[in-house]
Amino acid sequence: MSSTFFQLRAPQGLLDMVLAASLPTMIVLTVLFLFSIVTLWVMLAKFRHFRAVRRDGDQFLDRLDDGMSLQEAQVVVRTLPDSPYTRVFREGGSFVGDISPGGLGKPAAAGGEPGLSLTQLEALRMVMDKVRAEEADDLAHGLNWLAVIGSVSPLLGLMGTVIGIMNTFLGITRVGSTNISAVAPGIAEALITTVAGLAVAIPSVMAYNHFVSRLNLVHGELEGFASEFIGALAKERRL
Secondary structure, eight states, X not given: OBOSSOBOSOOOSHHHHHHTOOHHHHHHHHHHHHHHHHHHHHHHHHHHHHHHHHHHHHHHHHHSOTTOOHHHXXXXXXXXXXXXXXXXXXXXXXXXXXXXXXXXXXXXXXXXXXXXXHHHHHHHHHHHHHHHHHHHHHHHTTHHHHHHHHHHHHHHHHHHHHHHHHHHHHHHHHHTOOOHHHHHHHHHHHHHXXXXXXXXXXXXHHHHHHHHHHHHHHHHHHHHHHHHHHHHHHHTTOO
């Protein structure tokens, strides 16, 4: 005897159980399969993104020496590829250029112009913080999918298991037998969704934590560079 939701035929393996699964189980497995495709796509995209940012960041930090003036740094930055690091520097330099006639092209003392006031310095901090926040948002784009999939997949798999066990008990009622050979196939089928949910969730959670740690690293470097930029302004008597 067989029905849409319960089958007594003993499956021969995992693939056989999947192919012979009931409709609710197939729906859950299909959704989890789509989740796995999204997870893989996001992981590959963010891996390339962070690798490019790391490469540009290392080049940026290597080219800018500690003893280099802001004027010299501005010339070097123009030769570097566009990256979060160069954008933070350019935004800071653009703000200083709008406030000070000489900009970063010459020291404030040489031009006889007063340096930035405390209000202007605070405005500079806000501008650079805004750029850093925008860069962090760009790097974090797509990570929310990993977080959602990592948290929803186990629950979806558990739901499929519960539905499968319910269908198994309904099948036992129809057959009128509690023999282990009648119960085992339905229980095994029900557990497939739990395994699939965990198989999708574990890589998602691991990838999410990995990329968040790299995001925090880049954000910390940008924050440190913004502080060094302001420190260089003070060192060159632009404040």
